[in-house]
Amino acid sequence: MSSCSGIKPHDDSNTSLGYLGREATQWRDTINKSYTRADKKDTTILFGGMTILQDKLVMAALQSLGENYVALPNPDFESFRKGKAFGNRGQCNPTYFTVGNLVKYLQNLQKETGMSSEEIVRKYLYVTAGGCGPCRFGMYITEYRKALKDAGFEGFRIMSFQHNEGIFQAENDEESMNFSPKFFITLIKSVLIGDIINLLTYKIRPYEVEKGSTDTAVEECYEILTDAFMQKKNLVLAMWRCRKVLEKVELDRLQPKAKVMVMGEFWAAMTEGDGNYNLHRFLESEGAECIPQPIMSRLMLSIWEAEYAAGKVEDLEDKERESIDFSNVKIKAMMKLAKAAVKTYFTMYAKAAGLHDYEIPNIEELSKLSKIYYPLDAEGGEGHLEVAHLLESVKHNLSHLVISVKPFGCMPSSAVSDGIQSLVTSHYPSANFLSIETSGEGAANFYSRVQMALFKAKQAAKEEFDALETPENIPNKVHNYLYQPKGEMAGSAAQLLTSIQTRGL
Numbered sequence: 001m002s003s004c005s006g007i008k009p010h011d012d013s014n015t016s017l018g019y020l021g022r023e024a025t026q027w028r029d030t031i032n033k034s035y036t037r038a039d040k041k042d043t044t045i046l047f048g049g050m051t052i053l054q055d056k057l058v059m060a061a062l063q064s065l066g067e068n069y070v071a072l073p074n075p076d077f078e079s080f081r082k083g084k085a086f087g088n089r090g091q092c093n094p095t096y097f098t099v100g101n102l103v104k105y106l107q108n109l110q111k112e113t114g115m116s117s118e119e120i121v122r123k124y125l126y127v128t129a130g131g132c133g134p135c136r137f138g139m140y141i142t143e144y145r146k147a148l149k150d151a152g153f154e155g156f157r158i159m160s161f162q163h164n165e166g167i168f169q170a171e172n173d174e175e176s177m178n179f180s181p182k183f184f185i186t187l188i189k190s191v192l193i194g195d196i197i198n199l200l201t202y203k204i205r206p207y208e209v210e211k212g213s214t215d216t217a218v219e220e221c222y223e224i225l226t227d228a229f230m231q232k233k234n235l236v237l238a239m240w241r242c243r244k245v246l247e248k249v250e251l252d253r254l255q256p257k258a259k260v261m262v263m264g265e266f267w268a269a270m271t272e273g274d275g276n277y278n279l280h281r282f283l284e285s286e287g288a289e290c291i292p293q294p295i296m297s298r299l300m301l302s303i304w305e306a307e308y309a310a311g312k313v314e315d316l317e318d319k320e321r322e323s324i325d326f327s328n329v330k331i332k333a334m335m336k337l338a339k340a341a342v343k344t345y346f347t348m349y350a351k352a353a354g355l356h357d358y359e360i361p362n363i364e365e366l367s368k369l370s371k372i373y374y375p376l377d378a379e380g381g382e383g384h385l386e387v388a389h390l391l392e393s394v395k396h397n398l399s400h401l402v403i404s405v406k407p408f409g410c411m412p413s414s415a416v417s418d419g420i421q422s423l424v425t426s427h428y429p430s431a432n433f434l435s436i437e438t439s440g441e442g443a444a445n446f447y448s449r450v451q452m453a454l455f456k457a458k459q460a461a462k463e464e465f466d467a468l469e470t471p472e473n474i475p476n477k478v479h480n481y482l483y484q485p486k487g488e489m490a491g492s493a494a495q496l497l498t499s500i501q502t503r504g505l
């Protein structure tokens with residue numbers, strides 16, 4: 001990895017950049033993890049990178065544990081430019097957006113408060129998920145340190161927890177950080193609650209009668225939930241109060257809208273902003289309803305990956321297996337526990353909030369669906385999930401269009417999954433599938449490709465709806481009805497009509 005700060009000029013063109021006379025040295029990642037309990041009082045812990053609502057909810061939840069967690073603002077194009085300016089070449093754009101977002105935040109902080117770089121380094125640190133790849137994800141934390149050094153914040157602390165170990169982090173020298181089981185349980189609760197409110201929002205907003213009423217209701221839910229976290233109130237009750245708020249949004253559910261499953265690389269598919277050209281909002285403005293990918297889906301995949309890796313140990317020869325047998329049993333038991341906990345919390349909160357029909361992703365079933373196409377041993381990115389999502393959409397008639405969104409040159413998504421998707425679409429020619437990159441294409445090209453695929457999806461939604469008979473007297477409650485069982489109609493409006501005709505709703 002190179003850094004501009006240590007390059008000796010080979011010609012005069014570098015003079016203006018201020019490199020003249022500097023010794024060429026190889027940049028080395030120096031790791032500063034010092035954070036003691038005494039630092040706690042004066043340290044602000046920064047984090048970010050989830051959906052807008054989840055960042056805010058996680059902030060409230062973690063602050064309730066007595067530490068000063070602050071969520072960064074949603075990354076925008078300025079963050080991306082800063083990430084490019086201070087990062088290495090050839091990184092993925094989630095790195096540029098998130099690293100640049102931190103640089104931007106610290107630079108603004110310095111401008112607004114007049115704090116020196118040393119003071120900022122002393123008083124702030126950043127927490128993120130880490131991992132060992134196998135794609136460029138393994139380099140993210142080093143990228144943060146490199147960019148921050150070049151931006152003038154040498155020694156800034158980047159703390160990490162392993163994304164695939166969750167609550168069961170290996171013991172390390174970061175024990176002074178509060179990565180305790182309580183930290184993870186609180187974190188997971190806030191992420192799951194954010195997922196549920198987001199899923200409901202995407203079901204409701206396309207059908208709202210008064211523009212903006214869903215966003216106003218979600219803002220009210222955020223206040224209720226923040227208060228519940230901060231005051232340590234009952235979260236189930238808070239979700240029930242959110243349900244009452246969301247139910248007040250007036251809807252017109254009998255509009256045939258194209259249903260679009262948005263999946264792909266985790267960050268590119270999940271973010272709600274410039275990182276994917278505001279894809280979800282764009283689709284809604286074009287008359288579509290989105291099926292977003294909740295963060296829980298990634299969580300369940302990580303658990304499945306750990307279980308799968310443990311399962312592979314059982315295939316080893318007895319001699320090789322002996323030494324790892326115990327830890328293997330332990331991993332399996334822990335993952336079982338983690339899965340049960342996620343399912344229990346999610347079901348409890350979802351029911352309270354009125355999200356009745358959502359099925360928690362069953363990664364084992366999805367792996368069975370995709371394994372004839374995607375080798376399950378191939379890790380990285382979303383693994384077999386992208387292929388599985390397309391297959392489940394086609395086989396269970398879940399959507400009129402599947403968009404797989406990914407950063408330019410994403411190794412697992414563009415290079416592996418999309419290669420396999422060609423085979424899937426050749427076996428299922430009816431599949432309306434669009435793979436789209438977020439930085440290799442300009443915004444105009446991006447939107448026009450989405451519009452072209454959406455045109456076909458809208459036609460399919462309309463045909464599906466028009467083929468059904470509309471009953472004369474539709475009960476009022478139908479308009480706010482959110483139930484959407486699998487296996488019938490892809491469109492929400494067509495499903496409603498079918499439900500009325502076959503089950504009286």
Ligand code: SF4
Pocket residue numbers: 092093094135136137138265380381382407409410411412413
């Ligand atoms: S999954 Fe793709 S975008 Fe994400 S870190 Fe890996 S290569 Fe980069």
